[in-house]
Amino acid sequence: MSQGDERGYGSEPGGRTEDAYSTLGGTRQTRTRLPGGDEGDGYGRRPARNSRSLIMVVGVVVLLVAAIAFANRGGGDASGGGTAEKKPDAVGAGPTAATGTKPVQGADGTIASGFAQDEQGAQSAAANYAVALGSAEMFDKVQRDKILDAIIAPSSLARFRTTLDMAYSASFFANVGLNENGTTPDGFTFISRTTPVGTKVTKASGDQANVDVWCTGLIGLAGEGSTKPVTDGWFTISMELEWIDGDWKAVTHSQKDGPAPVGGDTRASSADEIADAVNGFGGFTYAR
Template sequence: MSYDDGHGYGSREPGGRPDDAYSTLGGTRQTRTRLPDSEPGPPYGRRPVRGTRSLVTVVGVVVLLIGAIAFANRGSGDGAADKATGGSGTKSDSAASAPTAPTGTDPVTGKTGTIASGFAHDAQGAQSAAANYTVALGSDQMFDAKGRREITRAVYVPAVAAARLTDLDKVYTGEGFLASIGLKPDGTAPEGLTFISRSNPVGSKVEGYSGAEATVSVWYSALFGLAGEGSKNPVAEGWYTTTYTLSWSGGDWKVQDFTQKDGPTPVGRDQSASTAQEMADAVETFGGFTYAR
């Protein structure tokens, strides 16, 4: 239904006068009558033109609102709020999202290979571990035998790491799997193509927490495919949520188990896809992040 189809948006009958308070003059679409500001306009109709003073007032209110929101999201300074919520930025029984703002605690003090380690022993540290492990487990290194072994040993608890590595080796070296995604048997890309596999966490949420165990969900987008001329598997984007069961083991958070599901997936914008070379250049020149809060 267009604005001119129904009552209240102007009649189009020959010789008739529009009954809309904001009807037009001579086809110029100029306002015919200006109603008092106190009177509500039509739900989807044209609003009366407001003066400069009203515009300044509206802008001032918006600025104050943004400032108030920013102030409310700042840390307490003395860490009292963080201590009350286990460092997660939100109470454990609240479904509200926690802002990814500095909390005054640096949970990452070291690394294992290229993976961050030494996470804080609290809910904040568990979220940081889950986000960093999402990046590692979704990287192109998982398609290389040596890289897969190093990542698995770094992120999983020792009691399950060996069994998990065996399962992963079966998946990644399974008959036809690498060929189906356009890779060579050793997990590398064919000549002239660049293999891209990168996970980009958008946010994390603590589903449950105790000193010995934490359940954390990570929502992220993933880029996957082969960039280059003639690629039969061009780089595409997917959205997923992985929920990790983390255990405090050997002075750090480690993965005990996880589940994964699709989405939430946003509606794609009307943007032109980049060329294969632009995509290859981007992934080679833009490094990934170490996620910490």
């Protein structure tokens, strides 16, 4: 049974109710013969509207079209000279709205840059940095250093390198199914991907901003006989950002579990399907 077959689930306005006879055309429908040939055709159908009724209908349609056009304008200034930019009323307001002031920049295969110096730009930076820090490239020392050079504030760079070099140890590699040097065993595909679900500014003042990034992620080895299959997780990354040399850079980074939704009943895909999906579907550049 599909979800739409359950009681009250997935029904549309005007659709059938649980009473099979309550809909148009059901056995409870009655026909009324109206007296007088000028009042109808004997089956309840109305005669053609007169001119006054037609004028009223046209007037209602014109008003409706005008109302829709006004709503689609998205607001404007008092003089009607153009639309006004929608801005959050306070820090963190309108978290589900797509409010980026300008596209971020970045060539294929590189981390985006050129973020706006405002709350929206800080959120875009944090989202893109979360993706980079959660990527499979972080498991390679050379690639990890390149990522850190691109997104970490110079004052924090040495600390990040030291901490992460210690974290990406042989025991950690073994825990996710990799070889001791961080390489992927033959016949397998290593997957580590972070996908931002939303961002929120928790503090902002001038050249500094604190941003939370709610994420879901994948990690594991895809392949026949994998003892570390690809699993998903939900977590929130918190970053303190600073405006340095024309762009946002990360000063601190922390992570905690959740919020996590209730797991669905989707059938788990095979190892080959997961590997093909990750290799075939590219990632995104995120803009607030």
